[in-house]
Structure formats: structure tokens, C-alpha cells
Amino acid sequence: xxxxxxxxxxxxxxxxxxxxxxxxxxxxxxxxxxxxxxxxxxxxxxxxxxxxxxxxxxxxxxxxxxxxxxxxxxxxxxxxxxxxxxxxxxxxxxxxxxxxxxxxxxxxxxxxxxxxxxxxxxxxxxxxxxxxxxxxxxxxxxxxxxxxxxxxxxxxxxxxxxxxxxxxxxxxxxxxxxxxxxxxxxxxxxxxxxxxxxxxxxxxxxxxxxxxxxxxxxxxxxxxxxxxxxxxxxxxxxxxxxxxxxxxxxxxxxxxxxxxxxxxxxxxxxxxxxxxxxxxxxxxxxxxxxxxxxxxxxxxxxxxxxxxxxxxxxxxxxxxxxxxxxxxxxxxxxxxxxxxxxxxxxxxxxxxxxxxxxxxxxxxxxxxxxxxxxxxxxx
Ligand SMILES: Cc1cc2nc3c(=O)[nH]c(=O)nc-3n(C[C@H](O)[C@H](O)[C@H](O)COP(=O)(O)OP(=O)(O)OC[C@H]3O[C@@H](n4cnc5c(N)ncnc54)[C@H](O)[C@@H]3O)c2cc1C
Numbered sequence: 001x002x003x004x005x006x007x008x009x010x011x012x013x014x015x016x017x018x019x020x021x022x023x024x025x026x027x028x029x030x031x032x033x034x035x036x037x038x039x040x041x042x043x044x045x046x047x048x049x050x051x052x053x054x055x056x057x058x059x060x061x062x063x064x065x066x067x068x069x070x071x072x073x074x075x076x077x078x079x080x081x082x083x084x085x086x087x088x089x090x091x092x093x094x095x096x097x098x099x100x101x102x103x104x105x106x107x108x109x110x111x112x113x114x115x116x117x118x119x120x121x122x123x124x125x126x127x128x129x130x131x132x133x134x135x136x137x138x139x140x141x142x143x144x145x146x147x148x149x150x151x152x153x154x155x156x157x158x159x160x161x162x163x164x165x166x167x168x169x170x171x172x173x174x175x176x177x178x179x180x181x182x183x184x185x186x187x188x189x190x191x192x193x194x195x196x197x198x199x200x201x202x203x204x205x206x207x208x209x210x211x212x213x214x215x216x217x218x219x220x221x222x223x224x225x226x227x228x229x230x231x232x233x234x235x236x237x238x239x240x241x242x243x244x245x246x247x248x249x250x251x252x253x254x255x256x257x258x259x260x261x262x263x264x265x266x267x268x269x270x271x272x273x274x275x276x277x278x279x280x281x282x283x284x285x286x287x288x289x290x291x292x293x294x295x296x297x298x299x300x301x302x303x304x305x306x307x308x309x310x311x312x313x314x315x316x317x318x319x320x321x322x323x324x325x326x327x328x329x330x331x332x333x334x335x336x337x338x339x340x341x342x343x344x345x346x347x348x349x350x351x352x353x354x355x356x357x358x359x360x361x362x363x364x365x366x367x368x369x370x371x372x373x374x375x376x377x378x379x
Contacts, residue, residue, distance in 0.1 A: 006032040006167070008359045009186055009195035011174050011209055013039070015046040015150075015345050016337050017201035018157035019352025022077075024199075024359050025164035032193055033166055034186065036173040036205075039158050040151040044203045044277075047151055048224045048311045050255045050264060051345035052242050054091050054145035056114045058104025059343060060322060062370045064112040066350045069366060073349035074148070081156045084149075089236055089256050091145035092119070092128060095246030097138040102246070105140050117141045130233030130302040131243065147242055147255050150345060157352070174202075174209060179331060197359040200328075200336040204277040204314040210336060215324060215376050217339050220271040220315040221280055223288045225307045226262040233302050234263045244268075245299060252295045262308050263300070267291045268342065271315060282312045315342035325351060325371045327358065335359060 010021045013035035021033040037043055055071070057063040074086050095101040109116040119127055119139040133139060162168055172188040177198060179185075186193045202209045204219045234240045240256035254265030270291060274280055293305040318324055318339025328334040335358040337351050344351075350366065357364035 003194055006030050006195040008197040010199045012202040014044045014203050015348045016351055018154045019348045020199050020201055020355040021166045022157045022161040023352045023356035025161045025166035027360055031166045033168040034172050034174055035170045038170050040154040045314050046154050048313055050147045051150045053148050053346035054142055056105040056108045056116045056142050058101045061108045061111045064108055065367050070347055070350035081160055083156055085153045086148050088146040090143050090241040092139050092141045092241055093244045094133055094137045094139045099246045102138045115143055132299045132301060198334045199355045199359055204316045206338040216319060218317040219274050219277060220317055221274055222271045222313050222315050224266045224311045225289050225292045226264050226309045227303045228262055228308050229257055230302045235260055250291050263303055317341045323371045324373060325368055326373045
């Protein structure tokens with residue numbers, strides 16, 4: 001029997017691949033998605049209950065138009081699925097007034113009119129009970145920020161992709177792909193597939209599938225910690241927000257308690273660089289959580305400093321810590337997103353749409369020039 005030729009194949013069905021498969025499928029394009037593990041698994045970068053989503057983007061104001069589109073797409077996804085994926089809890093950012101976080105948030109507000117309140121120091125306690133905000137810090141509050149249920153978002157993108165006609169295969173590892181005339185031949189550990197376009201969304205495994213990408217991507221081991229609460233001040237039901245602290249010794253972020261028993265928090269800075277995902281140690285290592293414990297003692301008196309549990313996850317860092325989204329050099333019809341550098345999940349909806357634009361028409365109208373590969377060539 002002749003093999004089916006798909007219009008598009010998506011390699012990797014984690015945060016970005018699940019969204020890309022959905023956005024391609026909903027356009028009526030035949031799409032195959034291939035994933036080495038199960039749906040919404042714990043072995044990559046898209047697990048651990050929650051991810052912060054916000055618009056006053058201190059990392060670079062050019063992300064804001066993408067976030068605005070991303071918000072619309074998450075709203076749509078909630079509507080078509082009937083699921084609640086995005087909790088609009090708000091978020092406060094805190095740090096020294098001249099620091100990257102506070103300055104960057106003000107810049108995003110100035111350039112894009114993002115709602116952002118500066119909170120007067122005399123109101124810290126009443127606005128954010130349970131936090132000790134260091135002297136001299138500035139605090140800004142973003143009411144449209146919040147968090148996404150991460151595994152549920154991946155699962156929902158996958159379910160909606162299948163509903164729209166996508167074929168998804170799991171427990172199938174892509175070993176290689178090659179271009180043969182106008183088509184891609186994809187070989188997994190179980191079968192071979194043919195597609196006219198290819199989207200690679202392999203996260204920390206990008207190097208395995210795009211070996212000739214000449215931009216270094218560094219995989220980093222990161223630890224998430226859940227610490228028991230002493231009271232209900234951090235409870236999402238009590239109106240507690242997400243938080244981000246740029247401390248003099250490291251940066252920390254966390255979420256309101258969703259189980260009424262623990263708060264999930266982590267150090268955004270730091271982490272141990274590893275050679276590949278295969279080298280990742282998922283069990284607890286000496287020193288894991290030390291910085292978080294110090295932060296808790298300094299700033300979160302209503303948390304106990306002994307963790308109830310922890311999880312290990314991977315950041316995939318690009319050289320400038322900004323994403324790379326582009327057509328692959330010298331391979332027409334191959335598109336990829338990589339190097340999401342520990343801040344990508346909130347963009348999964350919009351970058352899935354962008355990758356679908358590429359697969360459909362070779363281009364996108366969304367403003368992503370600052371994310372293209374070219375920046376490393378001219379640098
Ligand atoms: C601890 C932690 C906290 C974070 N916090 C935030 C946050 O608060 N807000 C935010 O916006 N972002 C956050 N991020 C970043 C965000 O989660 C990631 O940028 C995003 O999830 C990466 O998605 P991905 O699709 O690139 O990777 P993944 O979700 O890991 O997906 C890649 C997929 O490709 C599959 N794959 C790879 N190779 C193959 C192969 N050969 N064959 C078949 N399948 C393959 C993998 O199995 C995997 O499922 C955080 C990340 C971590 C680790």
C-alpha cells in the first residue's frame with residue numbers, strides 16, 4: 001500500500017509542538033505529530049503544574065505584541081475546549097529600581113501601554129501579606145498576569161489538534177530525517193513517515209534533530225520546589241498573586257498556593273549546565289534548593305524552609321537568552337523553534353501559530369525579526 005504523505009510533520013509534542021500541531025491542523029492541513037514519550041510527560045521542559053504568563057516583559061519589549069496575540073489564542077483555546085487553563089491571579093515584580101526587572105517592566109509599559117501599577121512601599125504589607133520586601137526595592141503589580149496550568153495546556157493543544165484532524169503518535173522516537181526531492185522522510189524507532197513540510201520543536205533535544213544548527217544551545221538543569229505554608233496568606237483563593245524577586249544574590253519566582261498546602265517556587269537564575277538531556281540527573285543533588293531556602297528565610301516568613309517535594313526540569317538556553325524561531329538554513333520547508341531559555345511557555349500559543357504560518361505559506365505576519373537566526377550571523 002502506498003504510504004500516506006502528510007502536508008506537515010511536527011517533531012516533538014511538548015509545549016511548542018503540541019500547539020504547532022493544533023494550529024496546523026485547524027487550517028485543514030494534514031499533519032502528523034511525533035513524540036518520544038507520552039502526552040504531557042515529565043521528562044522535558046513542560047511539566048510541574050504551572051507557568052507564569054505576563055505582558056510587562058522585562059526581558060525585551062519586542063515580545064509584547066507576541067504576548068498580546070498569545071493571550072487571544074489562550075482565550076480561544078479555553079473557549080473551544082471548555083477548559084480553564086489560565087488563572088488571572090496577577091503578579092508582582094520586585095527589585096532595585098535600577099535593576100533589569102523593574103527597568104525592563106517600565107520600558108514594556110512605556111512602549112506598549114501595558115497596565116502596570118507602581119505600589120507604594122507603605123502598602124506592601126496590605127497588598128502582599130506574607131512577603132518581606134527588602135528596603136529600597138521597587139514593586140510593580142501587573143493585573144493581567146497570572147499562570148497557566150502547564151500539563152493541561154499541552155494536553156488541550158493535543159486533544160484539539162486531534163479533533164481538528166491531526167494524527168499524533170507517541171512513544172516513538174525520531175531517529176533521523178532526510179530531504180528527498182521535495183519531501184521529508186522521517187525515521188522513528190518504529191516506522192518511517194513522509195511529509196512535505198517539517199516543524200522541529202524538540203526542546204532540550206533540538207541538537208539531536210538539528211545537528212547542523214550552528215548556534216550553541218545550552219541545556220540547563222533546573223529545580224522546582226514546593227514548600228509547605230504556615231497560613232493561608234499565599235492562597236490563590238485568598239487573592240494571592242504570582243511573584244518575582246530580583247534579589248542581590250539571585251532571581252526567584254513563584255505562584256500562589258493552588259493546593260492550600262504548598263507554594264511552588266524556584267530560582268530563575270543559576271542551574272547546572274549539562275551536555276545533553278540524557279545526562280540529566282532527576283533525583284535530588286547536594287545543594288538543590290539552598291538558594292530557595294535562603295530566599296524563603298529572607299522574604300517569605302509564612303513558608304517553611306524544608307521542601308515538601310521538588311521536580312527537575314530543563315531550560316534550553318540560546319546565546320542571548322532570546323528564542324530562535326525561523327526556517328532552517330539551506331533546507332526549504334523545515335521550520336523550527338528552539339532556545340526558549342526558561343521563559344517560553346507563555347508563548348506556546350502564539351509561536352505554534354507562527355510555526356503553522358511558516359508551514360502553510362513560508363512566512364508569518366507576526367513581528368518575529370528579533371527572534372530570527374540572522375541576529376547571530378550579524379553579531
Ligand atoms: C523549571 C522551569 C520553569 C519554567 N517557568 C516558566 C514560566 O513560569 N513561564 C514561562 O513562560 N516559561 C517557563 N519555563 C520555560 C518553558 O516551560 C519552556 O520554554 C517550554 O516549556 C519549552 O517547551 P518545548 O516545547 O521547547 O520543550 P518540551 O516541552 O520539552 O518539548 C519538546 C518535546 O520534544 C520531544 N522530543 C525531543 N526529541 C524527540 C525525538 N527525537 N523524537 C520524538 N520526540 C522528541 C520531547 O520528548 C518533548 O516532549 C520554565 C521552564 C522550566 C524548566
